[in-house]
Amino acid sequence: MQVHVGIAGAGLAGRLLAWRLLARGARVSLFDAAGRDDRGSAGPTAAAMLSPTAELAAADSRIHQLGLRSLQLWESWLVELHRLSGQQVYFRREGTLVVAHAADRGALAHYRGLLRAHLPGEPFEQMVRPADAQRIAELEPLLGGRFADGLFLPLEGQLANDQLYSALAAALDAALAACGGAWHERCPIERVLPDALLARDGTRHRFDLAVDCRGVGARGDIAGLHGVRGEVLTVAAPGVRLRRPVRLIHPRYALYVAPRPQGRFVVGATELDSEDDAPITLRSTLELGSALYSLHPEFGEARVLRLAAALRPALPDRQPLAAPDAQGVWRINGLFRHGYLIAPAVIEQAEAGVAAQLGLGRAGELPDAA
Ligand SMILES: Cc1cc2nc3c(=O)[nH]c(=O)nc-3n(C[C@H](O)[C@H](O)[C@H](O)COP(=O)(O)OP(=O)(O)OC[C@H]3O[C@@H](n4cnc5c(N)ncnc54)[C@H](O)[C@@H]3O)c2cc1C
Numbered sequence: 001m002q003v004h005v006g007i008a009g010a011g012l013a014g015r016l017l018a019w020r021l022l023a024r025g026a027r028v029s030l031f032d033a034a035g036r037d038d039r040g041s042a043g044p045t046a047a048a049m050l051s052p053t054a055e056l057a058a059a060d061s062r063i064h065q066l067g068l069r070s071l072q073l074w075e076s077w078l079v080e081l082h083r084l085s086g087q088q089v090y091f092r093r094e095g096t097l098v099v100a101h102a103a104d105r106g107a108l109a110h111y112r113g114l115l116r117a118h119l120p121g122e123p124f125e126q127m128v129r130p131a132d133a134q135r136i137a138e139l140e141p142l143l144g145g146r147f148a149d150g151l152f153l154p155l156e157g158q159l160a161n162d163q164l165y166s167a168l169a170a171a172l173d174a175a176l177a178a179c180g181g182a183w184h185e186r187c188p189i190e191r192v193l194p195d196a197l198l199a200r201d202g203t204r205h206r207f208d209l210a211v212d213c214r215g216v217g218a219r220g221d222i223a224g225l226h227g228v229r230g231e232v233l234t235v236a237a238p239g240v241r242l243r244r245p246v247r248l249i250h251p252r253y254a255l256y257v258a259p260r261p262q263g264r265f266v267v268g269a270t271e272l273d274s275e276d277d278a279p280i281t282l283r284s285t286l287e288l289g290s291a292l293y294s295l296h297p298e299f300g301e302a303r304v305l306r307l308a309a310a311l312r313p314a315l316p317d318r319q320p321l322a323a324p325d326a327q328g329v330w331r332i333n334g335l336f337r338h339g340y341l342i343a344p345a346v347i348e349q350a351e352a353g354v355a356a357q358l359g360l361g362r363a364g365e366l367p368d369a370a
Helices: 012-023 061-085 102-118 122-127 133-139 161-179 282-295 297-301 336-358
Strands: 004-008 027-031 096-100 129-132 149-153 157-159 189-193 196-199 204-206 209-212 226-236 246-249 255-260 264-272 303-314 321-324 330-333
Touching: 004 012, 004 196, 012 027, 012 161, 012 330, 012 336, 027 161, 061 157, 061 161, 061 336, 096 102, 096 129, 096 133, 102 122, 102 149, 102 246, 129 133, 133 149, 157 161, 189 209, 209 336, 226 282, 226 336, 246 282, 255 282, 264 282, 282 297, 303 336, 321 336, 330 336
Parallel strands: 004 027, 004 209, 096 246, 209 330
Antiparallel strands: 096 149, 129 149, 189 196, 196 204, 226 264, 226 303, 246 255, 255 264, 321 330
């Protein structure tokens, strides 16, 4: 009989895990507190930069290694997802440019030192290249003449998370229909047991295995799990051209600008150790806007499309969790500020563990959405 897996949380981790387990022949059912197109959780709010090197300023070499592996996986997974869903997901690997205003040269040197501390010797030279005014202008003509000091991190990438969510939903719909599974929207799960999900409406859903992918929704069930607030501004500036994510180093806050298709840019900065998920503050809006304007005044005419805040699921050691707990409940969580960067490698490990536990075979062909 086909093994049935219940997944609580259809965010980044839940969607990816569902897709991989369906490809291994499992029947899957997904449960989410929100609708599939709701944008309130971390996954749809994120900038979705894939920055194994730049993140070393706030992470360690394990995250870096998971990020490098995930970049390889994204390359092949997104090709497969395109075939299955018929939807192309914007994905680029053209590196990250880090720049600083002349007055912030010291902050840039400090940032470079943080990266070097994790990347001794040759890898550092390959992954962190100096960028003077001429190199900055070659890489991003928009910024030519504005910055004399920077770093180029060539291995990095980015993707459009709204497109990823949509493509995963289409691929999952087709595969869930084929296996007799279901996607239960607006169905919050109160408790995850090794073989059952207890819904808030009192229903007990039984499975061969249940997996908890509820992000910050699992607070209280995972020791130390908490939310770390992040805020982003999305603007449309069709005349402004950037090829790759740009990070602006500043002594008080570091701004990032991630270009998206159709002249859109996702702009973020603040990481607040706060569990407040209320709307973005005026102060943050002003800081983000003025830092963006200081990157280039052409952003002054940009149209604000969205201001959003969400909680990143974080564990005290800032490491991801993908394992059964002492009661045998599989939990995937703690992706923190690196979810898009590391999710494929984390899910690959979880998928292998779940498959071994359930005796699932290797990944095969899924039905496409057409
Ligand atoms: C502002 C911001 C910027 C970011 N930028 C980046 C970036 O540039 N690069 C990067 O790699 N990462 C980034 N991240 C981090 C990334 O978004 C997260 O690491 C990732 O989304 C975590 O995935 P998840 O599936 O564990 O949690 P989530 O994406 O939060 O998904 C959890 C899901 O569980 C559902 N849920 C919650 N409670 C329940 C319940 N009781 N029952 C059922 N379902 C439930 C939610 O509705 C949601 O769908 C950013 C995050 C934020 C907030």
